[in-house]
Amino acid sequence: MTATLALRDDTWWRQAGIGLLLPIALLIVWQLVGTAFGTVRTPLPTNIVKAAGVMIASGDLPEALLQSLGRVFGGFLLAATIAIPLGLLMGYSRAVERNLDPVVETFRPIAAIAILPLAILWLGTGTSAAVAIVAYAAFFPLIVNTVAGAKNVNPTLLRAAATMGLDRMATIRTVVIPAALPSIGVGLRIGMGVGWTAIVAAELAVGAKAGGGGSGGIGQMMFVFYAYSIELNRIIVCMVAVGLVALVLDRILRAMMRKLMPWALP
Amino acid sequence: MGPSVTAPAKLRLDGVAKRFPVAGGPDTVAVEAFSLDVRQGEFLVIVGPSGCGKTTVLNVLAGLDSPTSGTVAIDDRLITAPGPDRGVMFQEYALFPWQTVWGNVEFGLRYGPAGDGLEPEARTQRVRRTIDLVGLAGSENKYPHQLSGGMRQRAALARLIANEPEVLLMDEPLAALDAQTRIILQDELLRIWGQDRPPADRRTVVFITHAIDEAVFLADRVAVMTAHPGRLKTVVDIPLSRPRGDATRALPEFQALTQHIWSLIRDEAYRAAVA
Numbered sequence: 001m002t003a004t005l006a007l008r009d010d011t012w013w014r015q016a017g018i019g020l021l022l023p024i025a026l027l028i029v030w031q032l033v034g035t036a037f038g039t040v041r042t043p044l045p046t047n048i049v050k051a052a053g054v055m056i057a058s059g060d061l062p063e064a065l066l067q068s069l070g071r072v073f074g075g076f077l078l079a080a081t082i083a084i085p086l087g088l089l090m091g092y093s094r095a096v097e098r099n100l101d102p103v104v105e106t107f108r109p110i111a112a113i114a115i116l117p118l119a120i121l122w123l124g125t126g127t128s129a130a131v132a133i134v135a136y137a138a139f140f141p142l143i144v145n146t147v148a149g150a151k152n153v154n155p156t157l158l159r160a161a162a163t164m165g166l167d168r169m170a171t172i173r174t175v176v177i178p179a180a181l182p183s184i185g186v187g188l189r190i191g192m193g194v195g196w197t198a199i200v201a202a203e204l205a206v207g208a209k210a211g212g213g214g215s216g217g218i219g220q221m222m223f224v225f226y227a228y229s230i231e232l233n234r235i236i237v238c239m240v241a242v243g244l245v246a247l248v249l250d251r252i253l254r255a256m257m258r259k260l261m262p263w264a265l266p
Numbered sequence: 267m268g269p270s271v272t273a274p275a276k277l278r279l280d281g282v283a284k285r286f287p288v289a290g291g292p293d294t295v296a297v298e299a300f301s302l303d304v305r306q307g308e309f310l311v312i313v314g315p316s317g318c319g320k321t322t323v324l325n326v327l328a329g330l331d332s333p334t335s336g337t338v339a340i341d342d343r344l345i346t347a348p349g350p351d352r353g354v355m356f357q358e359y360a361l362f363p364w365q366t367v368w369g370n371v372e373f374g375l376r377y378g379p380a381g382d383g384l385e386p387e388a389r390t391q392r393v394r395r396t397i398d399l400v401g402l403a404g405s406e407n408k409y410p411h412q413l414s415g416g417m418r419q420r421a422a423l424a425r426l427i428a429n430e431p432e433v434l435l436m437d438e439p440l441a442a443l444d445a446q447t448r449i450i451l452q453d454e455l456l457r458i459w460g461q462d463r464p465p466a467d468r469r470t471v472v473f474i475t476h477a478i479d480e481a482v483f484l485a486d487r488v489a490v491m492t493a494h495p496g497r498l499k500t501v502v503d504i505p506l507s508r509p510r511g512d513a514t515r516a517l518p519e520f521q522a523l524t525q526h527i528w529s530l531i532r533d534e535a536y537r538a539a540v541a
Contacts, residue, residue, distance in 0.1 A: 156358055160354070164378040
């Protein structure tokens with residue numbers, strides 16, 4: 001009897017149901033309070049769902065999300081291509097780390113959005129500036145985690161490789177990189193997250209295309225709704241879309257890592 | 267029954283000392299004036315109380331540590347770095363967690379010089395044979411975290427012997443095991459080493475343990491060390507006949523030798539225990 005109960009408690013729909021309970025309750029309260037005390041402009045869940053329907057049907061929202069996703073992937077790949085090899089080198093070689101660490105740590109506290117003026121001046125208000133900002137934002141969590149992973153290789157494993165006669169390059173390839181992979185994975189997840197955060201901020205200024213449409217990306221779309229038409233429902237649709245896309249991206253990355261590193265995660 | 271006294275020295279430690287610097291104080295002397303020849307095909311076991319420098323001696327032989335003074339040589343060539351001619355089995359298993367049992371056993375053959383000139387097919391065969399030999403058939407695709415302590419130890423042993431090093435250096439390889447598994451692996455270790463074969467066909471083993479009965483059961487000779495500083499106190503011949511097995515453990519000679527070696531390190535072991 002207890003066994004059956006325990007099994008039931010573990011079903012996914014039951015867990016998901018419990019997780020949805022609070023959000024649904026909040027939505028209901030929001031709807032009721034908004035209807036009772038709000039003005040015409042107060043966004044209500046029902047109106048937001050309606051707005052979402054319109055924006056999806058017109059293709060504007062999917063287009064904006066795809067535009068932003070493309071920029072995020074571009075910047076993310078650019079950051080990973082530089083940060084991972086560099087981080088491995090810094091983690092493996094004390095000399096390289098001593099030289100590069102002060103540079104990295106000086107730039108790290110400078111928010112991605114703070115380089116926006118330079119990015120616009122040098123790269124214009126198009127995709128390349130947005131990509132550069134994403135790359136800048138994703139670079140730091142990637143490099144910091146890669147360095148940590150490469151530095152924390154169990155020294156006994158390095159000794160084991162040495163006693164089997166492996167040279168330096170073979171050791172990096174077969175011991176340092178696999179040992180650092182779980183940390184790099186964490187860096188990829190955080191980097192993807194901050195990249196996605198940065199794109200929304202960057203597109204508020206970059207990718208300007210007055211009059212709306214989806215080709216300016218999700219951030220620009222929000223800016224247009226804010227500055228030109230004051231459509232709160234649509235702005236909230238954009239916010240929710242940003243959050244959901246981030247969730248899906250993270251789940252995909254995590255699934256890929258579980259596949260790639262069956263030894264590292266339960 | 268051990269290798270004859272005239273067998274050539276495979277390994278030679280000559281006046282080896284190892285000191286480690288201590289910040290703001292005199293150096294710690296781990297090992298001092300250590301001289302010993304290990305003969306070709308010999309199973310040499312080093313015993314001694316904790317902190318006597320057993321592991322330091324092994325690391326110097328492996329080339330992982332260099333002696334502060336004195337020399338260490340294999341076949342009269344000075345040892346200055348690790349090499350595939352000397353395989354090491356580490357106390358903490360040191361299996362690669364991202365490799366399966368198969369990947370771990372294949373590791374040295376695939377990425378190191380031990381596999382030079384070995385066709386992929388021959389390599390696969392050797393890995394297959396080695397995994398069967400240590401009794402891990404059926405667990406090839408498991409990762410180390412999915413194995414019991416005894417199975418990890420077998421995997422580490424398989425990785426060591428798959429590389430076919432001339433010298434096997436083993437640092438308390440059975441220390442983490444329960445008593446039954448330990449006895450089983452002692453028997454298997456002797457079989458894999460080749461106690462049924464003539465001494466000329468055996469590999470050279472240097473094996474560290476703090477278990478005296480284990481030392482007597484395995485060894486041709488037992489090197490007894492004392493601590494602070496680590497020195498070689500004496501070398502005890504173990505003239506028990508081979509092949510050895512459960513019957514050996516029941517022999518009065520076995521008990522006598524164990525008692526004798528215990529008497530050599532007893533005082534110090536007590537001192538170390540209360541210190």
